[in-house]
Amino acid sequence: MVLLLIPSWLYAWDLKSVVTYFGTSDQTITIGWTSSNPVPNEAFDIELFHVERNAVMLTGHTSQLEISVQLPVSGHYIARVRCVAPVEESVCLGNDGNTYDNGICRTIWVESIDPTYAKVNDEPKGWWIYGHVAPPGPIE
């Protein structure tokens, strides 16, 4: 299982149960997570799902517990992360939702809007990101 953490550089607006973090699409953001049950050689797949376009706009893969990305377009984004690790099939399939293929175990995707997995200020809470269009520079 992975646990998504807030991108702390962004500024937040708490709307009901989901916190919106605002930034601009020229900024590099860092999204982090924890590994609740680390295993050797584990890695993570990450996706940024664009809500308005109903499409995955960015994918990544890392063995680190964070990834830095630039938002490709403006709009709302939900972060998704899953763990990928070479473990025994019996161990892998012992957890609900895991899939096993060619010696590789993959967990379910966890989403940043799901308070089961997401945290804000160390409290279970969903979050997403809104990337504004970056303004032009000063007029001459």
Place this chain on the structure above:
Amino acid sequence: MAKLQPAILRFPPSGSPDVVTYKLYMELEGVGLTYDSQSYDIGNNIVDGMVVVDLATVPGMTSLDGVYDIGVTAVDDAGNESSMSTKDSVPLDFTPPDPPGQLEIGG
């Protein structure tokens, strides 16, 4: 036909990768610039790393004459606009002087 001097507006482009054009907002000085102010699509002409537009070539612009507060926004392919970069008290004069009188050629 009168000849108008160029009125060059320059600004650094937005850093967002999906910007397709820029909008210019204008309001008479002191009125207060908003997204409801008169606006013009000024394109995305980048020269030497700056967005450059000659206001004298923007359709409708040459009917303006006076001192204006102006703002520019970046617009992405979905039509979303950025916040405004503004500049106050910009004098615009697209009114040419009266032409000289009738030419006379004397012998």
